[in-house]
Amino acid sequence: MAHYLGLDLGTSSLKALLMDDGQRVVASASAGLHVSRPAFGWSEQDPADWIEAARTVLGRLREGHGAALADVEGIGLSGQMHGATLLDAAGAVLRPCILWNDTRAHEEARALDDAQARDITGNIVFPGFTAPKLEWVRRNEPALFERVASVLLPKDYVRLWLTGEAVSEMSDAAGTAWLDTGARDWSDRMLERTGLSRAHMPRLVEGTEASGGLKGALAAEWGLKPGIVVAGGGGDNAASACGVGVVRPGTGFVSLGTSGVLFTASAGYEPAPETALHTFCHALPGLWHQMGVTLSAAGSLEWLSGVLRETPGALVASLGEELRAPGRLAFLPYLSGERTPHNDSAIRGAFVGLQADTSREDMARAVMEGVAFSMRDCLEAGGAVERLVAVGAGARSALWLKMLASVLKTPVALPAAGDFGAAFGAARLGLVAATGLEPAGVMTEPPIARTFEPDPGLAEPFMEAYGRYRALYPALAALAR
Template sequence: MICLGVDLGTSGLKVALLDGDDLIATASRPLRVLRPHVGWSEQDPEDWWNALVACLDELQASEPAALAATAALGLSGQMHGATLLDARGQVLRPCILWNDGRSQAQCAELEARWPALRTVTGNPAMAGFTAPKLLWVREHEPELFERTALVLLPKAYLRWRLTGEAIEEMSDASGTLWLDVGARRWSADALAACGMAMNQMPRLVEGSAPAGEVRGEWVRRWGFARPPLVAGGAGDNAAGAVAVGAVHAGDAFVSLGTSGVLWATTARFAPNPDHAVHAFCHALPDTWHQMGVLLAAASSLTWWAQVTGHDEPALLAEAESAPPSAPCWFAPYLNGERTPHNDATVRGGFAGVDAGTTRADMTRAVLEGVGYALRDARDSLAAAGTKLAEADLIGGGARSALWAQWLADILNLPLHQVAHSELGCALGAARLARMAAGEGLGVARKPQRLRSFEPRPAEAERHGARHAQWRSLYPALKALPPAR
């Protein structure tokens, strides 16, 4: 079956045209992030749509016969973004993104207004989630709040443009703080706490269920033989889970993308909000998951590459020569942090730098700092009763054998590089499209493992001691005044 997988990320949009799991072609376009103030992060939804149109135009030009045979389309997307539409369907303002920290004060307000929030949603209020963003809009942009007729997450906006239907699925909806995650339905009480109503929410479906079909004007533009079915799809991490076959309880992966994720699939709703562990619905029926989340994982290395003027492969090669116990440390809190701190205002930094510190030392510190933050997430999952035996690696950072080995040592966990990791969320979205079109859960099979990294006992012990020291960075950085 030929399907399309659309992955709307933060830094770019990718479309994969696949026959089963076999790649026919891909197209991608970069996206820009707007930062009008310190701690803010926004995108123009029209840029998402223009990127999707450009990608499908490219595929129509390069693979017209295969594109014409497309049976279904799946959507994966960056989570939590608040896309506000008025009664005519016009976007009211730039989308406030997942890594925007402006609504920290509204988080406390929301928990005070609705004491049952953590019990029903399974999560603490975090500035990255959608509900606090709407409270911020209500306070600072009241005219826009009053005109808001519909709130869509980023990939649901693309669905609305493709199909004309306002539909969302469970995994992405879990990150709004408006979903009763155990019951898999919108919570009227959660919406009321934000001064909102049920009619402002899209209809809910499971990620593997049909959720509209492509409208006629787009069928004609891209030459589809028949209108492709559009699947519910998934939030980016749930789509990644489907791509690596993490669909059964106990399955796990580590994602080193713009953000970092330590994922564990669960057979039940298993919240641990006090440790800032995310407890969300999976994109598949009757399945849930836990996540520890970092706001700046591989993007920490990208930032460091921009600062130094050296590309990432060169920095990685240089880092291998750095001594393993250099007294240089890095906290990757470039956008605040989620697990375990739930702190949108803390900022990262280097520590222990002296006149002899080299660029290689600092690069190693960046790689280790992301690893230690993931170890914090591992410990938070363990406190929630989830202990991992092994995990697959996905995301751009996962391509580095050096970083993969260091992570295995730091987490004291076997890690596996897998085939098709470059497709990631787009592959997961396409698999969900196949399910919606009638194929079963069996399409979410595990990929071939290309290389495994076993923790080295001496290195694991050394990193255990260093992690305990590294943890002192957070309270020191927290004590500094926030950036203005």
């Protein structure tokens, strides 16, 4: 029986998932990753840690499932987007990777973000994108910038290690501000504006295409076949869409991971940069997607759990599953700035309405409501969808999904127990690249365990609370300047 391997390089961990040719998950393993924050607004990782994590998870799979691993026919990659991994002419890493949630390049992003950039890329140039990070390096680390021979996104550095090939794919490349998103090709003009050229860029493939073959030495290390096809793969959200079958126009998912995402697939290229939505290529040929992003979703609950010294699961469990009308306590989840709809790297989060009897349960509920309201912002920017599939760690909370359904006024479907996230989507992309099967027949929606409908009795209270939430941003922004 053939098997397929998905590798998903996240911010906090790297995950490997092994599935068989019937798309049943055989095993998975993960290894944690550390984020360094050497200055305010900075977020970095050492690429060597990604390789060590990959070795760890593949070693664990070999220990427990060596026979299945030996039958792997295709590998797919997924990863955190926007990171700037800088290599010299010998392929050595020049500095720690500047991550997606790093906001140091806000001035450079502002300078790059003009009508020309939006026309070419279809997007606002956000501080988290890759191009402004390189402009920051050029201005602040000029000697190092002169040594830059190539720039790779995080998962593509893992690919380089696996195959020896410098390759990226459309969904991840669309988040750099160097891609002509409509043409699905690098933009010479946007590269020139940051002192780079095509020579600095990896070769581009579609997510379902082969990008190279597994090196013989690494194959021998894990008992794999040398030369196994490694698919182009996808950025983490495009790969998650492949995992839950959001590959047809009009379908969508809502993700409650470290960041929050509202993702909808589209057949045509229809950019709307003025809304602060991302318009990116999908991991599948001929498709694009739009995506609203809030930078701190489940990450907000993680933050509160650290402050209160209680696990996120325990905080959520203390609230039960009954959906109630929101209280007066409001939380704005701008812990790392915000993208949709504000494009504001300087804004920071706040509780508003604390009082003497505020409890930890009140604070946890307000955090969950604030994240739901931020996802409503994303929906307002992009328009309604008929139904959303829920993914991410936060989707384990029935209360949060009930809240989202009522705030978004949209049914939210929870997949049946199983692993249908980015690593699963990456494995599906590896299957398509290895077999040539039609993606639509492979990337189907998983079985749905439960669908959460909007509560009509709470529609008005939630919209009133959302109005208060919206009114707080201008006041908070004035204080942040």
